[in-house]
Amino acid sequence: MIRVVLAEDQSMVRGALASLLGxxxxxxVVGEAANGDEAVEVAEATRPDIALLDIEMPGRDGIAAAEExxxxxxxxxxxxxxxxxxxxxxRRAMEAGAxxxxxKDSPARDLAAAIRRVLRGERVIDPGLAAAALSAGPNPLSxxxxxxxxxxxxxxxxxxxxxxxxxxxGTVRNYLSAAIQxxxxxxxxxxxxxxxxxxxx
Amino acid sequence: MIRVVLAEDQSMVRGALASLLGxxxxxxVVGEAANGDEAVEVAEATRPDIALLDIEMPGRDGIAAAEExxxxxxxxxxxxxxxxxxxxxxRRAMEAGAxxxxxKDSPARDLAAAIRRVLRGERVIDPGLAAAALSAGPNPLSxxxxxxxxxxxxxxxxxxxxxxxxxxxGTVRNYLSAAIQxxxxxxxxxxxxxxxxxxxx
DNA sequence: CCTCCGCGATGACAAATGTCATCGCGTGCG
DNA sequence: CGCACGCGATGACATTTGTCATCGCGGAGG
Numbered sequence: 241m242i243r244v245v246l247a248e249d250q251s252m253v254r255g256a257l258a259s260l261l262g263x264x265x266x267x268x269v270v271g272e273a274a275n276g277d278e279a280v281e282v283a284e285a286t287r288p289d290i291a292l293l294d295i296e297m298p299g300r301d302g303i304a305a306a307e308e309x310x311x312x313x314x315x316x317x318x319x320x321x322x323x324x325x326x327x328x329x330x331r332r333a334m335e336a337g338a339x340x341x342x343x344k345d346s347p348a349r350d351l352a353a354a355i356r357r358v359l360r361g362e363r364v365i366d367p368g369l370a371a372a373a374l375s376a377g378p379n380p381l382s383x384x385x386x387x388x389x390x391x392x393x394x395x396x397x398x399x400x401x402x403x404x405x406x407x408x409x410g411t412v413r414n415y416l417s418a419a420i421q422x423x424x425x426x427x428x429x430x431x432x433x434x435x436x437x438x439x440x441x
Numbered sequence: 442m443i444r445v446v447l448a449e450d451q452s453m454v455r456g457a458l459a460s461l462l463g464x465x466x467x468x469x470v471v472g473e474a475a476n477g478d479e480a481v482e483v484a485e486a487t488r489p490d491i492a493l494l495d496i497e498m499p500g501r502d503g504i505a506a507a508e509e510x511x512x513x514x515x516x517x518x519x520x521x522x523x524x525x526x527x528x529x530x531x532r533r534a535m536e537a538g539a540x541x542x543x544x545k546d547s548p549a550r551d552l553a554a555a556i557r558r559v560l561r562g563e564r565v566i567d568p569g570l571a572a573a574a575l576s577a578g579p580n581p582l583s584x585x586x587x588x589x590x591x592x593x594x595x596x597x598x599x600x601x602x603x604x605x606x607x608x609x610x611g612t613v614r615n616y617l618s619a620a621i622q623x624x625x626x627x628x629x630x631x632x633x634x635x636x637x638x639x640x641x642x
Numbered sequence: 643c644c645t646c647c648g649c650g651a652t653g654a655c656a657a658a659t660g661t662c663a664t665c666g667c668g669t670g671c672g
Numbered sequence: 673c674g675c676a677c678g679c680g681a682t683g684a685c686a687t688t689t690g691t692c693a694t695c696g697c698g699g700a701g702g
Contacts, residue, residue: 250524255549256457263460323451348456382648395630398689411650417690427658427690429596429630583678599659612680618660628660628688645702651695659688665681672675 242359243288245271247279247305248321249297257292257321257351264352276300276308283313290355293338295322295329303329303336310337317358321351325366327373328439340364379440380422388415390441393432443560444489446472448480448506449522450498458493458522458552465553477501477509484514491556494539496523496530504530504537511538518559522552526567528574529640541565580641581623589616591642594633 244261246269248254258269271282275297283291291309293302300308306318319340320333330341340358342350343366354364381389391401398416402409416428425431435441445462447470449455459470472483476498484492492510494503501509507519520541521534531542541559543551544567555565582590592602599617603610617629626632636642 250545252522252543252545252547252549252552253454253457256454256461259464259549260457260460321453342453344451344453346453348453348460351453384649395626395628395632395634397627407649408651410652413690414651414692415649417692420690425596426598427596431596433596585679608679609681611682614660615662615681616679618662621660643702646700648699649697653692653694655691657688657690659686661685661687663682663684667679669678670676672673 241268242266242290242355243268243270243286244290244292244355245269245273245279245283245286245288245316246292247273247276247282247297247302248292248294249274260348261352261355267352267355276302276305279305280308280312283309283316287313288316289359290319291316292319292321292355295320295324295333303332303338306333306336306338319354319358319364324439325369325372326437326439327369327376328379330365330369330373330439331378332439341366341369343369376438379438381419381435381440385415385419385422386435386441388412389419389428389432389435392416392428393436393441442469443467443491443556444469444471444487445491445493445556446470446474446480446484446487446489446517447493448474448477448483448498448503449493449495450475461549461552462556468553468556477503477506480506481509481513484510484517488514489517490560491520492517493520493522493556496521496525496534504533504539507534507537507539520555520559520565525640526570526573527638527640528570528577529580531566531570531574531640532579533640542567542570544570577639580639582620582636582641586616586620586623587636587642589613590620590629590633590636593617593629594637594642 244267246258254272261267261269270288271286273279273282277300279293293305295302302320309316309318318338320338321342323344325343333341340354342354357364391404398409398412402412420431423431423434425434445468447459455473462468462470471489472487474480474483478501494506496503503521510517510519519539521539522543524545526544534542541555543555558565592605599610599613603613621632624632624635626635
């Protein structure tokens with residue numbers, strides 16, 4: 241039996257995925273988690289063959305959990321299952337040690353197939369997505385530019401951001417201006433959206 | 442047997458939900474759809490007891506599909522299953538004739554339970570969400586204010602919006618200003634976010 | 643050693659944005 | 673009828689935002 245731990249924050253989706261995997265005769269869901277921290281705990285306790293992780297989760301996200309799992313549960317292979325096939329996500333997931341990257345709008349039967357392929361030692365990545373990740377290149381934003389752009393994402397004014405990050409207003413404007421240039425956007429809103437679409441944020 | 446049509450754009454989630462419902466001895470998934478238009482077609486062809494609809498889908502969304510279904514397949518009860526429990530969504534879903542409103546982060550077993558309750562003629566709505574919808578009050582934005590705010594959501598400049606909606610720049614600024622006041626925001630970005638959080642957009 | 647780069651800051655400037663008062667037009671409602 | 677309200681527009685104004693040049697500091701790397 242292939243032993244799987246499942247991490248996904250929406251519990252109805254989590255339950256549905258568990259039932260989907262339960263249909264497979266050679267797969268057994270041995271643990272469930274609603275966020276990245278839980279995923280690590282459950283995996284440490286159950287030592288599964290596979291950890292199936294969503295990315296967008298409250299608290300520690302799936303990518304951070306993957307990194308932690310590599311250290312704490314070395315025998316466990318990480319499969320990422322995410323809504324958004326963003327190039328930056330794929331890149332970070334691979335760097336965090338994931339061996340497969342699936343998007344939720346691929347067919348349901350791909351999931352079990354991917355798990356079996358991973359068990360045979362293969363990596364499973366959508367070819368189109370891999371190409372997009374390579375052609376998009378690495379994240380051009382410096383760490384600080386990322387901080388400032390993220391802080392701008394919720395509609396904060398320059399002043400808010402300056403206070404929150406302990407910077408002067410001018411500095412914030414400079415970082416935002418740089419981020420706007422690097423994302424080829426026309427204002428901070430477009431910059432935030434383009435960066436998010438790439439998975440840079 | 443309770444005959445169900447399932448509409449959800451992410452095909453892995455759709456398949457997983459189908460398998461979840463398949464576990465129930467008295468429920469049968471007789472059709473699947475990836476968007477609202479398909480949902481209406483499939484429901485017309487199969488005449489199910491229940492249409493289980495996601496809201497966020499490409500093309501016609503779940504709420505619009507509910508409205509159409511009420512006319513075209515009168516015997517079919519609509520259950521909305523959505524990621525976001527936004528007050529405005531609930532309100533619109535009810536106005537469109539839905540009899541149940543579930544969010545995806547409630548437990549998986551609630552789904553079949555809700556379907557059975559609907560079949561007995563009950564309405565199924567999360568009490569907390571119902572309270573939020575009532576306390577939030579109706580959408581304060583005029584139709585045109587909604588248009589302009591939606592057009593601003595993607596980072597478009599005033600000029601872009603004016604061209605797209607065939608308005609003068611001054612008019613666009615006036616509408617945006619009004620929307621900012623009504624949402625108690627400090628700029629258009631906050632206004633967009635607050636409006637989206639309420640399901641007003 | 644020197645250079646590049648990221649970080650943080652300042653000042654000046656142009657452009658975009660948000661606010662307000664005011665106007666006309668039409669529609670619905672008491 | 674008179675009134676309120678949504679729609680569309682204009683002009684003026686203050687504020688915010690985006691851009692640019694320039695500075696200093698420190699670490700990494702040829």
